[in-house]
Amino acid sequence: MSASFWLLSITLLSSLLIAAKAAEWQGLYSHPDHPGKCTISPKLILDPGVSIKDPTHDCRQIVCGMNGWAVFHSCGVSIPHPPCRNGDYMDPELPYPECCTRTLFCN
Numbered sequence: 542m543s544a545s546f547w548l549l550s551i552t553l554l555s556s557l558l559i560a561a562k563a564a565e566w567q568g569l570y571s572h573p574d575h576p577g578k579c580t581i582s583p584k585l586i587l588d589p590g591v592s593i594k595d596p597t598h599d600c601r602q603i604v605c606g607m608n609g610w611a612v613f614h615s616c617g618v619s620i621p622h623p624p625c626r627n628g629d630y631m632d633p634e635l636p637y638p639e640c641c642t643r644t645l646f647c648n
Contacts, residue, residue: 571609579605616641
């Protein structure tokens with residue numbers, strides 16, 4: 542697939558996630574020992590097209606694209622009205638984005 546197709550796909554996905562109050566960022570995670578794959582860390586290597594829940598975070602998803610490009614999706618920022626504040630994720634074992642629900646504490 543062409544680079545312009547992936548750029549358009551990522552742009553459209555970014556727009557949808559922003560509308561859903563999620564956060565997204567991307568980066569190049571290529572390594573010569575694993576050509577074409579996303580080398581997130583020495584122990585976390587993903588094939589293109591694979592999407593997993595990030596094992597290093599309570600509620601985040603990693604999507605591996607082509608040639609080592611990875612997109613990370615998180616729950617984004619939610620600021621409750623005072624005097625309330627966010628607590629921990631209610632059920633971090635759920636898949637992303639269902640795991641984004643947080644405990645709300647109000648005084």
